[in-house]
Amino acid sequence: MAVEKSVCAWAMKQPIEREYHDQEWGRVNKSDTYLFEFLTLEGAQAGLSWYTILKRREAYRAAFDNYDIEKLASYEDDHIEAIIASYDIIKHRGKISSVFNNARAAQRLIYEYGSLANALWQFVDHQPVINHWQTMADIPAFTETSKEMSRFLKKKGFKFVGETTCYAFMQAVGMVNDHLVTCYYHSEVMNKSDLSK
Template identity: 50%
Template sequence: MERCGWVTEDQVYLDYHDHEWGRPMKDDRELFELLCLEGAQAGLSWLTILKRRKQYKEAFDQFDPSTIAGYSDEKIEELLQNEGIIRNRLKIRSVVKNAKAYQAVVEQYGSFSSYIWSFVDNQPIINHWTCLSEVPSQTEESRMMSREMKKDGFSFVGPTICYAYMQSAGLVNDHLTGCFCYQEVNQLIEKGEFR
């Protein structure tokens, strides 16, 4: 079974690639969780974050934005002692900042999903990469997303993080054309089946 070239033999990575990565996501809370995890990943490997995802969910109240937006300085200090997550003050504070920004865009757009999907005109971009070296680290869409999200109060949303986010949330199908998931994801897009 052929997969994208970035996948290792680690079962956590295999499961993530085969069942989550690149499949269009519309659930607000899941989109928020993914944004927070992408920010936590900055400078690290995605596998490092995936292996800590359960601990992150527990530490950050299942990524409930309304709860996180109310975190006190004491709560942040508590999180800095949590060995199950990346204990970086800027990254932890960014989750709180992003929860507040999330609330503001939901008020304006009706849902976080509507806001996020507006960056691709509500339609996933289907790419046709045949090898890993063709896949960009950022695109014009991710640069625009980054600019707008920063303007709207989000942090840890540079153009490269935004593109990784777009890939994982299925705003783009960046599975390689030879990967068994490529056609599966295209079929989900055609049927409008988003998770």
């Protein structure tokens, strides 16, 4: 009989959370599309549970054109009602509008830095920070680095990018490895992250 792997406690509640934890969370990703997806999803989560967002992930992809930054940047707020009517996403007009706004801000960063990845990964010197937390209580809600990222993004015109949202984003895309040391994936992520992605 297979031995159950020890994983982070937050991933034990719902199968979709466990799948996301095991396959994606904390793994280095430097794809501009993926990074923009998680800026969007973490911004959408503000005030809500991650499960609430995660179970709507496919609807978000459909609503926002698979995070095609160029296409999203061309949309104005008159597109909001069609999205609300057609897709099972969080029906918060400000958050939906922010996706179009943030796509335009992302375009400017891509022009300035060459890629969204270059602009965002600079906050960890383009290498993941490997933490060694013992318990969930040890993991911070934000850090000085996430504060810096938040200030930077707000200055560049982004919305829904507070310091807590930025830290959750950093965790999601592998800028920080916040798997607990007791979690099987702490060492796997550390050893197998594809830094060229």
